[in-house]
Amino acid sequence: MKTFNLKEIKSLTYQRPEIQKGYANQTLCVDITSADISIKPVSDQMKQIFVGGKGFDLWLLWHAVSGTTQWTDPENTICIASGPMGGTPSYPGSGKSIVTSLSPLTGSVIDSNVGGYFGPYLKFSGFDALEINGQASREVVVYIDGVSETVTIFEAGDLPEDAYETSSVLTQHFGNEKPRGISVVSTGPGAKNSLMGCLNVTWYDPKRKRARYKQAGRGGLGTVFAHKGIKAVVARWDTVSMNSNNPADKETLKVVAKSYSREIVELDPKQNEMAKIGTTHLVPIMNDFDLLPTNNFKFGQHKMASLIGKDVYKDFFDPGFDGCWMGCTVACSHGVKDFVPLTGPYKGVKVFVDGPEYETIAGCGSNLGIFDPFTIVEINFYCDAYGLDTISVGTTMAFAMECFEMGLINESHTGGLNLNFGNRDAALELLHQVARGKGFGMVLGQGVRQMKKLFTSEFGVDAQILEDIGMESKGLEFSEYMTKESLAQQGGYGMALKGPQHDEAWLIFLDMVHNYMPTFEQKAEALHWFPMFRTWFGLCGLCKLPWNDIVPEDNKDTEEPAKVIKHMTWYAQYFGAVTGRNVVPEDLITISEAVYNFQRIFNLKMGFGTRAQDTLPYRAMGPVTEEEYDSRQERYDSQLTEKHGIDIEGKSTAEKVAALRKLREEQYEKLKDAVYERRGWTQNGIPTVKTVKRLNIDFPAVLEILKKNGVTS
Numbered sequence: 222m223k224t225f226n227l228k229e230i231k232s233l234t235y236q237r238p239e240i241q242k243g244y245a246n247q248t249l250c251v252d253i254t255s256a257d258i259s260i261k262p263v264s265d266q267m268k269q270i271f272v273g274g275k276g277f278d279l280w281l282l283w284h285a286v287s288g289t290t291q292w293t294d295p296e297n298t299i300c301i302a303s304g305p306m307g308g309t310p311s312y313p314g315s316g317k318s319i320v321t322s323l324s325p326l327t328g329s330v331i332d333s334n335v336g337g338y339f340g341p342y343l344k345f346s347g348f349d350a351l352e353i354n355g356q357a358s359r360e361v362v363v364y365i366d367g368v369s370e371t372v373t374i375f376e377a378g379d380l381p382e383d384a385y386e387t388s389s390v391l392t393q394h395f396g397n398e399k400p401r402g403i404s405v406v407s408t409g410p411g412a413k414n415s416l417m418g419c420l421n422v423t424w425y426d427p428k429r430k431r432a433r434y435k436q437a438g439r440g441g442l443g444t445v446f447a448h449k450g451i452k453a454v455v456a457r458w459d460t461v462s463m464n465s466n467n468p469a470d471k472e473t474l475k476v477v478a479k480s481y482s483r484e485i486v487e488l489d490p491k492q493n494e495m496a497k498i499g500t501t502h503l504v505p506i507m508n509d510f511d512l513l514p515t516n517n518f519k520f521g522q523h524k525m526a527s528l529i530g531k532d533v534y535k536d537f538f539d540p541g542f543d544g545c546w547m548g549c550t551v552a553c554s555h556g557v558k559d560f561v562p563l564t565g566p567y568k569g570v571k572v573f574v575d576g577p578e579y580e581t582i583a584g585c586g587s588n589l590g591i592f593d594p595f596t597i598v599e600i601n602f603y604c605d606a607y608g609l610d611t612i613s614v615g616t617t618m619a620f621a622m623e624c625f626e627m628g629l630i631n632e633s634h635t636g637g638l639n640l641n642f643g644n645r646d647a648a649l650e651l652l653h654q655v656a657r658g659k660g661f662g663m664v665l666g667q668g669v670r671q672m673k674k675l676f677t678s679e680f681g682v683d684a685q686i687l688e689d690i691g692m693e694s695k696g697l698e699f700s701e702y703m704t705k706e707s708l709a710q711q712g713g714y715g716m717a718l719k720g721p722q723h724d725e726a727w728l729i730f731l732d733m734v735h736n737y738m739p740t741f742e743q744k745a746e747a748l749h750w751f752p753m754f755r756t757w758f759g760l761c762g763l764c765k766l767p768w769n770d771i772v773p774e775d776n777k778d779t780e781e782p783a784k785v786i787k788h789m790t791w792y793a794q795y796f797g798a799v800t801g802r803n804v805v806p807e808d809l810i811t812i813s814e815a816v817y818n819f820q821r822i823f824n825l826k827m828g829f830g831t832r833a834q835d836t837l838p839y840r841a842m843g844p845v846t847e848e849e850y851d852s853r854q855e856r857y858d859s860q861l862t863e864k865h866g867i868d869i870e871g872k873s874t875a876e877k878v879a880a881l882r883k884l885r886e887e888q889y890e891k892l893k894d895a896v897y898e899r900r901g902w903t904q905n906g907i908p909t910v911k912t913v914k915r916l917n918i919d920f921p922a923v924l925e926i927l928k929k930n931g932v933t934s
Contacts, residue, residue, distance in 0.1 A: 224379065225377070225378060225379040225380045225381075225390060226377075226378035226379055227362060227375040227376070227377060227378070227394075228375060228376040228378065229373055229374075229375055229376075230256045230361070230374045230375060230376055231256040231257075231258060231373070231374045232258075232371055232372065232373040232374075233258040233371065233372045233373075234370060234371050235260060235347065235370055235371070235372065236370060237346065237347040237367060237370050238347055239467065240344065240345065240465065240466055240467045241467055242305065242466070242467060242468065242469045242799060242800050242801050243273070243304070243305025243306060243307075243466045243467075243468065243799040243800050244263065244268060244273070244305055244349055245263075245344055245345075245347050245348055245349045246262065246263045246349070247260050247261060247262055247263055247347065247348060247349065248260070248261045248263060248277065248281065248302075248348055248349055248350040248351070248352065249261075249343075249347075249348040249350070249351045249352070249365065249372065250281075250351075250352050250353075250354070251351070251352070251353045251354075251363055251372070251374065252353075252354055252355040253353060253354070253355040253356065253357040253361055253363075253374065253449060253450065253451065254295055254354075254355030254356055254357070255355065256374050258372050258374065260348075263277075263349055267280060268305075270815050270816075270917055270918065271760070271815075271816060271819075272304065272305065272760040272761065272812060272816070273302060273303065273304035273305050273307070273349060273350075273760055273761060273762065274302050274303060274304035274307070274317075274318075274319045274759050274760045274761060274762050275302070275319040275321060275332050275334075275756070275759040275760055275816065275820075276760045276816045277300070277302045277349055277350040278300035278301070278302050278319055278320070278321035278332065278350060279321060279330070279332075279816065279819060279820055279823060281298065281300050281350060281352045282298050282300055282321055282322065282323075282330065282352075282823075283819075283823055283826075285297070285298040285352065285354055286298065286323060286827075288826045288827060288828065290323060290827075291323070291328070292322070292323040292324060292325045292328065292441075292444075292445060292448075293325075293448060295354060295355050295356045295449075296354055297322060297323045297354070297445065298322065298352045298353065298354040299320065299321075299322040299352070299353050299354075299442065299445050299446060299449070299451075300320070300321045300322065300350055300351065300352045300353075301318055301319070301320050301321075301339065301340065301343065301350065301351045301406070301454075302318065302319055302340065302343075302349060302350035302351070302762075303317065303318050303319075303340030303341055303343065303344050303349075303762035304317075304319075304340075304759075304760055304761040304762030304763070305466070305761060305762070305796075305799050305800050306466070306761045306762050306763055306795060306796065306799050306800075307340050307341050307344060307761065307762020307763070308340070308341030308342075308344055308345060308461060308465055308466060308762065309463070309465075309466055309468075309474070309478070309799070310461055310462065310463060310465075310546075310547040310548040311463065311478045311479070311482060311547075311548035312474070312477070312478040312481065312482070312548075312795060313481055313482060313485055313549050313550050313551050313764075313767040314546070314549055314551060314763050314764030314765070314766060314767045315546055315549070315762060315763055315764075316336055316337070316338065316340070316341055316424075316545060316546020316547070316549065316762070316764070317334050317335065317336060317340065317546075317758070317759075317762050317763055317764050318334070318335050318336075318337070318339055318340025318341075318343075318422065318437070318762070319332055319333070319334050319335075319340075319759050319762075320332065320333050320334075320335060320420060320437040320442050321333075322440075322442055322445045323445070323827070324440035324441050324442075324445075324696070324697070324719070325416040325417075325418075325440070325441035325444045325445065326416050326417065326440055326441050326613070326668050326670070326696045326697055326698075326720075327440060327695050327696035327697050327719065327720055327829075328696065328827065328828075328829070329695070329719070329823075329824050329827045329828075329829045329830075330718070330719065330820060330823050330824060330827065331439060331440030331441070331442065331697075331719050331720075332439075332440075332719060332759065333419075333420075333437040333438055333439040333440060333442055334437070334724060334758075334759055334764075335420065335422045335435050335436060335437035335438075336422065336424075336435035336545030336546060336554065336764065337404055337422030337423055337424045337433075337434070337435045337545055337546075338404035338422075338423070338424040338425075338456075338458075338546070339404040339405075339406055339422045339423075339454075339456050340762060341458075341461065341465075341546070341762070342365075342367065342402075342404050342456035342457065342458040343365060343456050345367055345458045345461065345465055346365050346366070346367025346456055346457070346458055347367060347370070348365070351365070351454070353449065353451065353454070355449065356448070356449050356450060357449060357450030357451070358450070359376055359377075359450065360376070360377045360378075360380070360450050360451070360452040361374055361375060361376060361377055361450060361451060361452060362374075362375040362377045362380075362391070362451075362452050362453045362454070362455065363375075363451065363453075363454045363455070364395065364454075364455045364457070365454070365455065365456045365457070366395075366457045367456070367457060367458045367459075368402070368457055368458065368459050369457075377452040377453070380452055380453075382409065382410050383409045383410065383566075383606040383607065383608075384407045384408060384409040384421045384434070384605060384606055384607075384608050385434075385572075385605070385606050387405070387407045387409075387452065387453055388405040388407055388421065388423050388432045388434070388453075389431070389432055391403070391405050391407075391453055391455055392405060392423065392425060392432045395455055395457055396425075399459075400425045400432070401424075401425040401427060402425075402457055402458055402459055403423075403425060403432075403455060403456070403457055404422065404423050404424060404425075404455070404456050405421075405422075405423045405432065405453050405454070405455050406420055406421070406422050406423075406446075406453060406454040406455075407420070407421055407452065407453040407454075407608070408420055408421065408443035408444075408446050408447050408608030409421075409443075409605075409606055409607040409608030409609070409656070410607055410608070410656050410657070411443075411604075411607030411608050411609040411655055411656040411666070412441075412443035412444045412446065412447040412607075412608040412609070413444075413447040413448075413658070414655065414656060414657060414658030414663070414666060415441075415444065415609065415655050415656075415658070415665075415666025415667070415668075416441045416444055416666060416667055416668050416671070417441050417444065417609055417610045417613035417614065417617070417666060417668055417698075418441055418442065418443025418444035418445075418446065418447055418608050418609060418610070419436045419437060419438040419439075419442065419443045419604070419605075419608055419609060419610040419611075420436065420437040420438075420442050420443045420446060420608070421434045421435070421436055421605060421608065422434070422435050422436070422437060423435075424545055424546070426543075428541055429539075429541075429558070429573065431573060433543075433545070433554065433556065433575055434575040434605055435545050435554065435575070436605065436610070436611075438610035438611065438612060438613075439610060439612065439613075439697065439719070439720075439722050440697055440719065440720070441610075441613075443608045443609075443610075447608070461547055463475060463478075466799055468798055468799045469797070469798060469799060469800060469801030470797070470798040470801070471798075473794060473797070473798040474795065474798040474799060477791050477794045477795050477798065478795070480791065481767065481788075481791055482548070482550045484771075484773065485550040485551060485767060485771050486550050488771050488772075488773075488774065489550075489551070489771050492770075492771055492772070493770060493771065494531075494535075495551050495552070495553040495766070495770065495771070496542060496550070496551065496552040496553065497535060497538070497555075498531045498534055498535050498538065498555070499534075499538075499553040499554065499555045499576075499578055499579075500553060500578045500579040500580075500766075501530065501531040501534040501535075501577075501578070501579060501582060502531045503579040504526060504529060504530040504531055504579060504582055504583070505526065505527070505530045505531060506730075506734060507521075507579075507583070507702070507703075508521075508522045508523065508526040508527075508530070508587075509522070510733050510734055511703070511706070511853075512702055512703045512707075512729060512733055513526060513583060513587050513703065514583055514584070514587060514588040514619075514699075514701050514702065514703045515587045515588060515590065515703075516588070516589075516590050516619070516622075516623065516642050517588060517616075517619035517620055517622065517623040517642075517690060517692065517840075518588065518619070518692050518699070518703055518840050518841070519623070519840070519846070519848070519849055520703075520849070520852060521703040521705070523587060523592065525592035526587060526592070528592045528593070528594065529582050529586045529587065529592050529593075529594050529597060533594050534555070534577070534582075534594070537557050537594065537598070538555040538556065538557060539555070539556055539557065539558035539573075541555075543555050543556070546764075549764075549767075551764070551766055551767055551770075551771070553578075553766065554575070555576070556573055556574055556575045556576065557573070557574040557576075557598050558573055559571045559572075559573075560572055560573070560574050560598055560599075560602065562599050562602060562603070563595075563599065563649075564599065564649045564650070564653065565603055565649070565653050567602070567603075567606070572602060574598050574601055574602040574605075575601075575605060576598075576601045576605075577597055577598060577601040577611075579701070580611060580612050580700055580701050581597065581600070581601050581604075581611040581612075581615070582597055583615070583701035584611055584612050584614070584615025584616055584619075584700075584701045585597055585600040585601065585604075585611055585614065585615040585618075585648075586615075588615050588616065588619040588701065589615065589618055589619055589622060589642060589643070589648055590622070590641075590642030590643035591642075591643055591645050591648060592643075593645055596645040596648070596649070599649065600614070600615075600648065600649065600652060603649075603652055603653070603656070604652070607652075607655070607656035609652075609655065609656065612698060612699075612700050612701065612722075613668060613697075613698040614652065614655070615701070616669065616692050616693075616698035616699050616700075616701075617665055617668055617669050617672065617698055618648060618651060618652075618665060619642075619692070620669050620672065620690065620691050620692060621635075621640055621651075621661075621665055621672070622640045622641065622642050622644075623642075623690055624640075624676065624682070624687075624690075625639075625640035625641065626640075626641055626642060627686075629676065629680070629682045629686070629687075630676060630680060630682070634661070634680060635661045636654075636660040636661045638650060638651060638660075638661060651665060668693065668696065668698060669691045669692060669693040669698055670691070670693050670696045672691070673687040673688065673691045686845075688838060688839075689838055689839045689840055689845045690838065690840050690845055691838055692721075692838055692840065692841070693720070693721070693838070694714060694715055694717075694720050694721045694835075694836060694837055694838070694841075695717075695719065695720035695721075695829070695834055696720060697719060697720025697721060697722065698720075698721075699714065699721040699841070700721060700722050700723045702723060702729045704729065704841050704842075705840070705841070705842065705843055705844065706733065706856075707728070707729050707732045707733050708732075708741075708744055708888060708889070708892060709726075709728040709729075709731075709732040709738055709744040709747055709748065710723075710726070710727075710728050710729040710732060710733075711837060711841055711842055711889055711892070712726070712728075712744065712745075712748045712889070712892050712893070712896060713725065713726030713727065713728045713729075713748065713751075713752075714726075714837065714841060715835050715836060715837040715841070715889070715893075716748065716835045716893065716896060716906075717752070718817070718820050718821060718824060721837075721841075724755060724759075724765065725752050725755055725756070726747075726748060726751050726752045726755065727751075727755070727765075728744075728747055728748070728751060731747070731783045732744070732747075735782070735783070737782060737783040738783065741891075741892070741895070742895075744892065745892060745895035745896050745899055746899065747783070748892075748896045748899075749896065749899040749900055750784070750810065752817065753810045753813040753814055753817055754784075754789075754809060754810060754813065756813040756816060756817050757792075757809045757810075757812060757813040760812070760813065760816060761796065763792075767788070768785060768788050768789075768792070769783075769785045769788070772785050772788070773785070773787050773788075786806065789806040789809070790806055792806070792809065793805055793806045793808070793809060796809070811916075814916055815916040815917065815918050818900075818901075818908045818912060818913060818916055818918060819918050819923070821902075821906075821907070821908055822907075822908060822913070822918075822923055822926055822927070825907060825926055825927075825930060826926050830906070830907065831905050831906050831907060831930070832893060832897075832904070832905045832906040834906075835893060835906055837889065839882060839886070842882075842885045842886065842889055843881055843882055843885045844857065844878055844881070845878075846878075847874040847875060847878060850874050850877060850878050850881075851874060854874075857877065857881055858877070860881070861877060861880060861881060861884075865884055867880055893906070900912075901915070903932060905930075905931075907927065907930055907932050908927070908932075909927075909932060909934065910924065910927060910932060910933060910934050911934065913927070
């Protein structure tokens with residue numbers, strides 16, 4: 222183990238409260254500028270309205286920043302919280318944390334959910350949420366020891382540079398021969414040198430005797446972490462049981478947890494085999510339905526997709542029952558053992574790789590025109606080691622590759638790199654450059670939005686084509702679903718509060734594979750209901766996968782199969798059993814509405830949050846190039862003639878592209894009108910006073926922001 226030094230700067234001894242109905246009823250605030258450690262109470266109103274998790278994060282961040290705060294300012298706070306149900310063993314998917322801050326990529330609020338043990342360990346140590354503000358003059362480690370009831374800020378000297386080694390040595394150092402009691406949050410050198418840094422959150426795998434990883438990837442949270450000078454945050458806890466949350470009704474909790482776990486064990490092998498192959502089961506499904514992003518979202522399928530599909534990773538993954546939280550029967554957190562990278566600082570060294578999951582396979586595989594699973598695993602490994610978000614890396618690199626192939630940029634701009642689609646060597650070299658902040662990697666690490674500005678101002682590229690093919694919205698790179706034919710997912714991306722991430726409204730599968738929402742009205746309703754329910758998981762400390770990735774065998778025969786009502790009922794029972802709040806499934810939507818609308822107003826506070834920001838690059842709606850149109854000519858010709866009644870006789874492909882574009886852009890604007898109305902927003906996309914009063918978030922500061930934006934009723 223590498224020698225390193227931790228010099229104590231400040232320590233606080235506290236009395237750990239007993240958890241009551243899922244809450245510690247206090248939060249921890251660490252100011253690393255002044256080395257001040259303080260504890261704040263959690264009010265009943267805070268629990269009632271904001272529940273926990275992302276709700277608590279937003280409330281703490283709201284009070285920490287002003288409307289002019291930049292992500293680089295010391296007052297920008299990074300918040301981490303679980304939720305009242307977070308940390309329940311045996312109930313599937315109950316180990317999530319939510320990380321929230323102001324984003325380097327978007328300039329506004331970003332949140333990212335992550336597995337691993339940190340959120341539950343933080344809560345059981347006595348804190349419902351952690352907020353870290355300020356900026357250290359030297360790298361620091363924050364250590365929250367719930368066993369000894371101390372919080373300590375250390376000056377960190379000589380810790381390893383990358384996330385794998387940092388987590389390993391800190392797990393051993395603080396583990397006291399019980400490494401499973403340690404969870405580490407860290408990032409790597411890529412976060413320092415880019416705007417797309419991710420956070421790695423660990424849990425200890427006793428079978429493999431190593432710290433394993435999940436990522437809070439989106440929006441540059443690792444970059445905020447690194448900019449503040451935080452090397453790591455570590456939580457230590459001991460035993461976890463069904464009593465740890467001190468639930469209001471333990472017997473009901475045991476019954477519903479047992480029922481859900483039993484169902485997953487029985488049905489997962491018949492449905493998606495997530496306990497064996499994780500989310501890789503999505504690759505062939507997306508490819509079959511023309512939804513697998515290929516060559517910068519230009520196409521939706523490829524004849525070589527089977528080379529990076531589930532059957533390949535079934536053989537790659539090290540066998541074992543791998544859950545990122547105790548007792549989760551979905552157990553989808555797989556990894557590759559004894560992988561040997563061919564490039565970079567670990568060249569020729571056997572390593573363990575956590576993943577890949579679907580998003581990484583699609584983003585760093587098919588979307589780059591790369592159909593070599595070994596290259597994808599290597600990119601996955603180095604993104605984690607460097608602290609980089611695989612989604613932003615993949616989507617940004619795909620954009621650069623298309624610009625290169627179109628002749629918009631060339632080797633004089635890329636430092637000699639040939640960025641044709643499929644060039645695995647160039648992709649890996651570019652990734653290493655991003656981590657070092659060198660060469661063209663320094664450009665790529667700024668993300669698609671900044672690259673578009675640079676290519677226009679410095680290279681003289683036409684801004685419109687960059688807007689059309691640059692797959693970002695609100696400054697955040699798209700996650701990996703091809704949405705040209707899914708109006709519902711277009712809305713799910715374009716109207717998402719933080720930018721195009723599928724965790725808010727993952728409707729692509731329900732819309733395109735199951736066809737559960739064929740009408741315009743059903744799509745608009747789905748864009749109200751699904752974001753609200755998916756928000757609820759982030760308030761409570763839960764993973765969404767168990768809800769609708771594994772479904773009851775009779776679900777298709779129910780009145781609303783997309784909602785999986787049986788599971789919703791179980792979640793309502795689970796919520797009541799822990800918190801003592803008696804609810805029915807419909808109440809969960811109302812609970813989430815309050816936080817969802819508050820976050821929209823938070824965006825407004827930061828200078829965003831209106832219709833003008835709910836935009837999409839046209840490629841998300843339809844074919845930008847004639848090549849794209851020709852690849853689906855029969856489909857598009859049929860839509861123009863049969864659906865829209867347009868006579869295409871004698872029209873050139875360019876004319877048909879333009880005609881289809883006009884229709885699809887009008888359709889998207891119509892969708893925004895319908896969704897805004899359903900959500901109780903103005904046609905400018907702002908919650909009305911009536912809406913915020915109904916949801917009990919009509920705080921004076923909220924009403925003042927609405928008034929400044931012309932909303933008074």
